[in-house]
Amino acid sequence: MNQWIAIGALGVMGVGIPIAMMVVSALLRPSVSEQGKTVVYESGEVPTGTAHVQFNIQYYMVALLFLVFDVETVLIFPWTLIYRSALEQGATLGQVLAPMLVFIGVLVVGLGWAWRNGAVEWIKSPRASRRKTERQS
Amino acid sequence: MTPLQTQLPTWTAVAPTLLLGLTALVLLLVDSIDPDSTRPGALAGIATLGSLATLAVAGWFLLAGTGQTGSGGAIELYGGSLVVDGLSLFFTVVVASVVAMVSLASYDYLRDRTYQAEFYSLVLLAATGMSLMGSSGSLATVFISLELASLPSYALVAFLKDNRGSVEAGLKYFLVGAVSSAVLTFGISLVYAATGSLLLADVASAVGSAGDLVGIAGVGIVMIAGGFAFKTASVPFHFWAPEAYEGAPAPISAFLSSASKAAGFAVAFRVFAVGFPLDAVVPMGIDWSLLFAILAVVTMTLGNFAAATQENVKRMLAYSSVGHAGYALIGLAALSGGGPNGNVMGASMAHLLVYGFMNTGAFLFIAMVEHWEVGRTFEDYNGLATRAPAACLAMTVFMFSLAGLPPFGGFLSKYALFYEAIQGGFWWLAAVGAINSALSLFYYSRVVKAMWIEDPTGEFDLGATPVGLYAAVMVAAVGTLLLLPAFGPVVETAQSAATALFA
Numbered sequence: 001m002n003q004w005i006a007i008g009a010l011g012v013m014g015v016g017i018p019i020a021m022m023v024v025s026a027l028l029r030p031s032v033s034e035q036g037k038t039v040v041y042e043s044g045e046v047p048t049g050t051a052h053v054q055f056n057i058q059y060y061m062v063a064l065l066f067l068v069f070d071v072e073t074v075l076i077f078p079w080t081l082i083y084r085s086a087l088e089q090g091a092t093l094g095q096v097l098a099p100m101l102v103f104i105g106v107l108v109v110g111l112g113w114a115w116r117n118g119a120v121e122w123i124k125s126p127r128a129s130r131r132k133t134e135r136q137s
Numbered sequence: 138m139t140p141l142q143t144q145l146p147t148w149t150a151v152a153p154t155l156l157l158g159l160t161a162l163v164l165l166l167v168d169s170i171d172p173d174s175t176r177p178g179a180l181a182g183i184a185t186l187g188s189l190a191t192l193a194v195a196g197w198f199l200l201a202g203t204g205q206t207g208s209g210g211a212i213e214l215y216g217g218s219l220v221v222d223g224l225s226l227f228f229t230v231v232v233a234s235v236v237a238m239v240s241l242a243s244y245d246y247l248r249d250r251t252y253q254a255e256f257y258s259l260v261l262l263a264a265t266g267m268s269l270m271g272s273s274g275s276l277a278t279v280f281i282s283l284e285l286a287s288l289p290s291y292a293l294v295a296f297l298k299d300n301r302g303s304v305e306a307g308l309k310y311f312l313v314g315a316v317s318s319a320v321l322t323f324g325i326s327l328v329y330a331a332t333g334s335l336l337l338a339d340v341a342s343a344v345g346s347a348g349d350l351v352g353i354a355g356v357g358i359v360m361i362a363g364g365f366a367f368k369t370a371s372v373p374f375h376f377w378a379p380e381a382y383e384g385a386p387a388p389i390s391a392f393l394s395s396a397s398k399a400a401g402f403a404v405a406f407r408v409f410a411v412g413f414p415l416d417a418v419v420p421m422g423i424d425w426s427l428l429f430a431i432l433a434v435v436t437m438t439l440g441n442f443a444a445a446t447q448e449n450v451k452r453m454l455a456y457s458s459v460g461h462a463g464y465a466l467i468g469l470a471a472l473s474g475g476g477p478n479g480n481v482m483g484a485s486m487a488h489l490l491v492y493g494f495m496n497t498g499a500f501l502f503i504a505m506v507e508h509w510e511v512g513r514t515f516e517d518y519n520g521l522a523t524r525a526p527a528a529c530l531a532m533t534v535f536m537f538s539l540a541g542l543p544p545f546g547g548f549l550s551k552y553a554l555f556y557e558a559i560q561g562g563f564w565w566l567a568a569v570g571a572i573n574s575a576l577s578l579f580y581y582s583r584v585v586k587a588m589w590i591e592d593p594t595g596e597f598d599l600g601a602t603p604v605g606l607y608a609a610v611m612v613a614a615v616g617t618l619l620l621l622p623a624f625g626p627v628v629e630t631a632q633s634a635a636t637a638l639f640a
Contacts, residue, residue, distance in 0.1 A: 106162065109162050109165050109166060109169075110165065112165075112166075112169050113165040113166075113168060113169045115169075116168075116169040116170075116172050117168070117169075117172045118172075
């Protein structure tokens with residue numbers, strides 16, 4: 001028997017079961033029309049406005065800076081795990097420490113540049129502050 | 138001569154690449170000290186000095202024989218994921234010379250613009266990636282270095298962010314780049330699945346015994362070729378090139394069409410010559426040199442025919458750059474098991490070096506014309522020689538050299554390329570190349586005719602002489618001329634570097 005038949009059967013089952021479940025439950029369940037079921041969040045939270053809003057571009061700057069630290073952590077973790085055993089097996093402190101210091105140094109240069117160029121300063125647009133004063137008055 | 142690696146620690150073999158990266162960091166530091174002032178002279182100076190230092194070190198290594206057959210063969214670092222040999226040093230020389238000219242020219246081009254430090258550091262970071270592409274010995278480093286070269290390039294193409302053309306070009310370049318990166322990664326993963334290794338040397342030894350997985354290996358190799366076709370602006374991933382080169386700031390067009398293309402060929406040469414040896418893969422039915430032969434013919438024909446129909450000089454040069462990618466592809470196409478492969482590939486490398494000077498020079502001339510605000514079409518160039526004879530003379534040198542006319546560097550490099558292709562038994566590739574060269578003379582000479590023979594339609598108001606741009610254009614012109622007498626040693630170095638790959 002061709003082994004692709006098994007894969008095809010898996011595909012048919014994977015698509016068929018959810019559809020069958022929805023069809024069967026649609027047939028079996030009682031239809032109680034209630035207003036609460038049609039709202040977006042059944043927990044009762046009433047949404048305001050649409051979902052198509054523009055996020056402030058400054059969030060993207062924060063996300064980019066976050067990536068610096070994120071990637072840094074990913075690469076420091078394995079390094080800390082081998083640090084002690086590398087020293088025990090005769091590597092010099094310089095050999096173990098220097099590459100990581102160089103790596104962090106490169107990231108610090110980038111972070112320092114971003115900091116100095118105002119990437120972490122939150123600038124309020126004139127429109128936003130105007131709207132705030134309108135709401136208060 | 139004493140081998141260099143006995144005098145210096147082994148890691149210093151990547152010093153040229155490190156110097157490029159270090160220069161980028163220094164530029165960021167300088168900008169961090171006082172972000173509000175621009176200091177155009179200091180920034181352009183640092184970038185130019187850094188790339189000249191790289192050029193000096195890489196040239197010294199190349200002449201001293203570092204990593205070449207004369208002194209102990211290729212230097213492998215980090216478990217073979219970086220390889221320093223003749224090929225990588227040769228292409229570092231190409232990239233560093235282009236970056237030096239582009240940084241020099243950008244001093245004038247960027248006048249009165251903000252974010253200059255970012256511009257130069259992005260150029261140098263991309264150059265770091267390009268020089269790393271030539272030295273990657275593993276498919277993982279291939280991908281990382283290709284991304285390091287690509288990501289700054291996307292930002293640089295969209296550098297003129299108030300200019301619609303520049304932003305549109307950046308977006309198109311980014312989208313096509315993202316797709317081709319995905320294709321490349323998928324190809325790498327398939328090759329890994331078939332061979333069980335990312336190291337090129339291990340891939341080479343395992344690919345012959347792929348057995349049932351030959352189909353997977355074949356698809357993987359074709360996809361990797363697609364990824365490199367993007368970087369070198371060859372068919373079928375060429376259509377970003379005209380948009381990106383036309384919309385980008387002209388120094389960046391020069392940088393991308395010369396250095397980025399050369400780096401793409403560097404990595405393609407190494408991956409295909411070392412990773413997928415023809416002796417092993419052709420009996421399995423994966424004839425990648427035939428694939429590249431088809432791509433070479435289609436790329437050069439399409440590039441040249443499209444260039445002939447353009448009215449905009451910058452766009453014409455962009456299509457001519459696609460055409461030249463087709464010529465350089467002969468270095469991957471005219472190969473056969475046991476043929477004089479090193480000579481063909483070496484001739485292609487030498488052509489890319491000469492192309493680095495003449496094409497950078499041509500785009501920098503466009504940068505100068507943009508700086509003067511003369512206009513973009515052939516008609517706008519009418520009679521330009523009456524006002525700027527020296528610059529127009531340099532442009533004439535670039536145009537005739539690109540067309541392959543003697544007595545310029547481009548003549549010998551094309552001649553060597555076609556000659557070696559014939560020696561390898563691929564006379565038809567050389568014939569298509571020669572026909573295309575003849576066609577290219579038509580549109581290159583249109584620029585020359587407009588500049589020297591046509592009468593000016595109006596008065597030119599050129600203003601002050603842009604010193605940096607002039608100097609960069611002159612350096613490129615002198616380089617193009619000097620590469621004619623110096624072509625012998627250049628092509629010998631390139632051919633011995635390429636032969637070492639096939640050994």
